[in-house]
Amino acid sequence: MEIIKPFKYPSLLAIAIAAASSPALAQEDEIIEEVITIGTRVEGRSATESAVPIDIITGDDFVNQGGSDLNSLLRNVVPSYNVNTQPISDAASLVRPANLRGLAPDHTLVLINGKRRHRAAVIAWLGNGVSDGAQGPDISQIPSIALQQVEVLRDGAAAQYGSDAIAGVINFQLKDNSEGGAVEIKAGQFYEGDGRQFTVAGNYGMPFTAQGFVNVSFEVGSKEDTDRSVQRNDAAALIAAGNTDVANPAQVWGSPEIKDDLKSVVNLGVDLGGGKEFYAFGNYGGKTVDGGFYFRNPETRSAVYSNGTGPLIGDLDPSNGLDSCTGFTHAQALSSAECFSFQEMFPGGFTPRFGGEVTDLAGLAGVRGDLDNGWSYDVSASLGYNDVDFFIYNTVNASLGPQSPTSFNPGAYTQLEKNFNIDLVKGFEVGLASELNVATGFEWRDETFEITTGDQASYEIGPLAAQGFSAASNGFPGFGPLAGGQWSRSNVATYVDLEADVVDGWLVGMALRFEDFEDFGTTTNGKLATNLALTDTLSLRGSWSTGFRAPTPGQSNAFNVSTEFDLTLNDLVNNGTIPSTNPVALLRGGEALDPEKSTNWTIGAVFTLGAIDVTVDYFNIELEDRIAPSQLYSLTQTEVDSLVASGVTSAANLQNFRFFTNDFDTTTKGFDIVATYGTEAIGDSTDISLAFNQTQTSVDSFTPETIDATRIRELEQGLPETRWNLSSTTLIGDWRLMARVSYYDDWFDSEDGQVYSGETLVDAEVSYAFTDKASVILGAQNLLDQTPEENPGAADGVGNRYSQFSPFGFEGGFYYLRTRYEF
Template identity: 30%
Template sequence: MKYRETTSIAALAVALCVCAQPAFAQSAGTMVAGGAEAAAASDDDVGESIIVTGTRTTGMKAADSPAPIQLMDSEALARTGQPDLIQSLAQSLPSIQAQSFGGDMQAMNLQMKLRGLSPNHTLVLINGKRRHGTANISIAGGPYGGSAAPDMSFIPTAAIDHIEVLQDGAAAQYGTDAIAGVINIILKDSEYGGSIVGTAGQYFDGGGDTYSISGNVGFAPIEDSYFNVTVQKKKKGFSFRGDVDPRVFGDNSVAAANLSKYPDAVNQAHYPYVNRILGDPYVNQTSVMYNAGYRFGDFELYSFGSYGHKYARAYENYRTPGIITDSDGVPFYPTGFSPLEAVRETDWSVTGGFKGMIGELGFDVASTYGHDLVGVYVENSGNSSLYRDTGFTPTEFHNGDFKASQWTNTLDLTLPVDIGLSSPLNLAGGIEWRRDTYGITDGDPASYYGSGAQSFFGYAPANAGNHRRTNFSQYLDVSFNPNPDWLVDGAVRHEHYSDFGDTTVFKLTSRYDITPTFAIRGTASTGFRAPTPGEGFYSGISVGPNSVGGVLPANSAAAASLGFGGLKPEKSTNFSAGVVFTPTSRLSFTLDGYWIKIRDRILITGSFYGFNGQYCPEGYTGSNAASCIPYNADAYNIYNQQAVYDAVSSALGGTIPSYVLIDATGVDRNLSGTVRIQTFANGADMTTRGIDFTAKYDMPTGIGDINWSLTANYNENKVDSIAGLPSALYTSTVDPTATALIDKFAVWTLEKSTPKVRATLGMYWESSMFSLNLRESYYSKVSSLSTAPGGSPLAGQSIPIPVKASFITDIEVGFKPTEALKISVGANNLFNHYPTKTSYENFRAAYEASGSSRFASSVYPTVSPFGINGGYYYARVGVKF
């Protein structure tokens, strides 16, 4: 390990020395020129590349961009070794962080965040048109909570010509969602040739076996047309990074009791590593994408679209044999069982449009429809209540469906107007009408009968529903040069929502080239993000044998009875300023600082209790009173709120099952019973500030250019204030933070789970037959916050769980015996580096001694920005024709 760290530190030191000389940049495909960072497929200066993101001016070059924008081409994406687009972007661009692990349904649809903000704050475009979001909304807390951003796993990298990443607030230009920036994916439009690429790999320590095969072909059905289509098939196997399960293994009373009563538990697959929740899910996915057009004169008819199907399943916590038994106590699964949450998802989108020039007036009219259907299933499970009551239980359940759609219609116009300046004033304007829908379909009755399907309670009819919203917007953008060296761009956008009314947002951007090699630039803008229909209407109330809980729809009458009153839009203010320095055609630097203020940020709340049986009322004299937590008026009021009880009861149709409240005698308080809820709310005001730095140097050598790059990001998220509790909810008089709308654990995650410093040093060299791609990435410390369990030396205290600062090395070596064939081998995380383990002394020892399942699942902190699986090694073969 010392050798590993020394090597990494030395590599970074060499990089800084080279930069100071000066001499830098092109990462594993990321080049910088005059303010645009790009991965160029040709030898042309990337500054000559034409961009379409962040500007409405036709023909603007990357070198002249007034805002920081990064470009990556298909070759650079391929060199990351990842068949998944999010992972490819995160490995190359320090301002992007990919979610490395997700629990429950989050595992099926990992997301990414830009500048540490929510995935919902980054707008994803395909060929400049809005991409629809996923129906699988995340109900977890933290920076990924509430995310319903597009599932980019359905976009095959082989279909992509290049990607433009605008790192700047752009709500006034493109509409809501663009608070952190814009990712514009430009598809291939070649009308001839193609490629076939096959990739296979796995983790160094086992699991995650992956293969992907994709084919891309372009042809011209008729003269002056193009049709480019890509097909990708990819599979990824389970990985496991947990530990033994002390409920059925080890020297503790829980294991001894379980093994004495259920000796067949030792025959469970993978024993004693039976709790396999900590690891990657299995994914089997097929995606098809096309891009087509017909050009005639100054006009073009075009269409593009995609279709994808995903079958994925993830392990949930192992259940011991006694969880499902008949009326005589005989277990349904003699060895216990590991439920699997699964999805069968179908995602598709189609765009049709017509664009061209009428004189000097440019126009583009288009319509896009996207739809996502997520079928939710539980496999290898059972319903304990159903089995006990009837002697029968299914082992597979259809828990319900999530569905979402988006229909967007746009008209964009551009017109250059000569007003006597050094170049024409560019006018751009347009209108957009959009309809968003979201719905939940209830599942099989067996999935929500009684205690429900083990690991994932089904969606009952009370959770089902269909919801819609429409939006109409207009924008105007004016760009002009007061003199040849000064660019000014201003935009204003007005939007009307059917459920929120009106808003108007602005943006002002400017760049001044002080000399041919040095420029300054800056932006100021306001933003607005309406809550997604999923955030407003997701409903997930489940009823177990001892509990009622879940998520109340934010826009429901039950939530309103608690004083929430539905969701408001988020509003933002964004400032940035930077410099561009290009001393030579081979060397360039950019430095941009930013400050983003988000008000009324939408977050999922902490839990509020209407009943908790352990907290007995004062003077309680039931037969189990001795087992109650000693009476404390403040604690009792926190955990037994009548307003919460009434709201949950209302959501269930007026009644909470008596067995949740009363024990088996039918008389005494059920000490194990709970009634609790969460909901989405405008929970906090936040400030994000940071710096983006890029440097590039194309170093000529006798064996070909070596393209160096250094990209770095400093990012700090701060929760400025937390919204107050509605008056209907109890506020602690002893410790108000104990009843805060957003608890301290969520606040900690929002502030501490994104690396403050992320840097990537890249080197790419290619000759006629060989190539070498090398990346060295640095991640500063991140952490989560957790309460130390009973039995720990710090029991009851809130303790940070850190992931220490780390260097990660990626490498790929390529061999190209002919122009048509290239063979590559590589590694992500070459030295098999893992995140810091969770403290055994403060957490895991107590879990082990008490026979807790958390011992198996707490080996590594899942907030790790570089994952929990260690090194990934792969080989790729590409054929072009």
């Protein structure tokens, strides 16, 4: 059995332990003792009493940062959570995939107020291996000002909550104040002078009848794009040769532009009397994301400007023979009425701009209360909707020749989910140290994925296709009538959850869940967990569970074509993803998808060293039959014809294809260490916290015909193995000082084949309160303007100065100013 490497940074733990000998007075730790609402169905249990590791993050931890995307805010405070910038990643640029404990985005279950959140319509086709093919939720639609606290359950919990809860569970608790609120204005930009952001956010609580509350939050804003490119050598050579139409840089690497970014949340509750409560919450959000794609060289781009051996010149009147334009140069074609070159439309080449309009809304309503027989009940129903309407412009459908438009609507992805839940809880006296808490319930869920067809020009095979010109909108082909459609899948589940203190200080819990899916059948999963208090300052905890993740209807049925840079060919290639049951996929081993299966176990300790509270947890996640895209297969002409007939019209110019498969097994294991310390010896009060994560993933078995060596390396090295944060917040009169040091280990970037070394970043924030209600905050993320080491092959390749998969971004320092008024 492979042994995890020893603690790589013992000095950090030494600092934390040494602080325990400080004579300073310790404050009661407000974070670790917060009451939790996930991982247990017993009311009033704290994080230290839980049998599994749960991090409690206050709303202030998110508000006191410069950004507005909740993914990035969560990454900054939870070391086991990773998310990248995603500059040129197709739909992943619209909804960024995030990873908890080194697993895929859809291995983490997201809850709001303890209820399942719907997933996004976007499938991350390009995710540096770890996120490839994942379809997770979009938490960026939640405004941080709406959050009361966030609970991160770092353990498998499929037996308690169902599909997706393999890496863990994140629960966003919304504010429920019935009075007061806050308004905040935030502005910032990167040290480079670009990427300017501006947001206005507000939260307001008010009574709802005499027995209830309604709490409303919103955030509106925008974000300009950034540029961290170097000019590509091929583009520089064109300019040197006299082509003044080539842009500098020809290709932009940076964050996309985000416009009309609206996030809104409503949380409502009212006491109905008689021990009953009505509650409801929901969100509405939308944004427009616009980013760049790869540069199309006006001399060499195949199927647009080149036929592979020379200029590609179209014959607009083939009736007099297809050879009329043979041997023509681009310059000769420009002076010919019959011969056509795309240098007429884009003499300097072109770089498509791609994006989408994202719409996200959800609503949930329920009633909970107590029955006369002692049972507590909770009945709820919800609806979640996410739609991404794609657009692409500054490009062509080359097969249409001079009749091609330069902007297209390729179509849309839509995700719709419906949930109905009944949960029952009751305590029974059975002679143990506490009541035996019995929870049981029922869930019905229906999930629908839809592909809406694009405009005809985005998928049409035009008259010049027979002469070698590519069909469909170049860069992101549209969805044709046969590719469009709607696919649904429903399932039902029931569970039982038992928990009790067997004797004083010994907690034992167990859960069993049965689910029946209409497409692949049934699955049963279980969990055992315990917490044993050895002394007042030391307790041990551990768990063992099985879990699963069901393939989504989107993964089972989606079509997609991505233009990617091939390192071997040093050129762009079109790679398609097709359903695993497509006849072409069946020839290469494709078949209907089955659920992934996991076995999780953790063991840890919660202890106090003087004034320091420490939790240490080891985890091991064995995951079988993982769902992910296969390796790429070259297409034969017969397969191209079959794909075109099945609706993938852009297959006429595809080089390769892939499909989803249950093909490989992995083991992910590591350590989490969290230490917190509070003192009044520094300023009025100071809170110091250390959070450390070390995660390793190894691919245990795979089929070489479907998963290649590069993909294995992505899975094992694509994310930092080690991450830690050390943060401190000090109050001195009307001043608040915050500093955070974050370390990111090295990572592998498959796009340029490099391993990049780790980096350390510093964040800082200073706040001054003019009154009890008004304050101004000045801060900087990445204060020292740290960037990844430069890509040595940037100019020879596609111009990416830095690794696009940098775990902390590649845009350098960001400073911001916030003003806040509370009432």
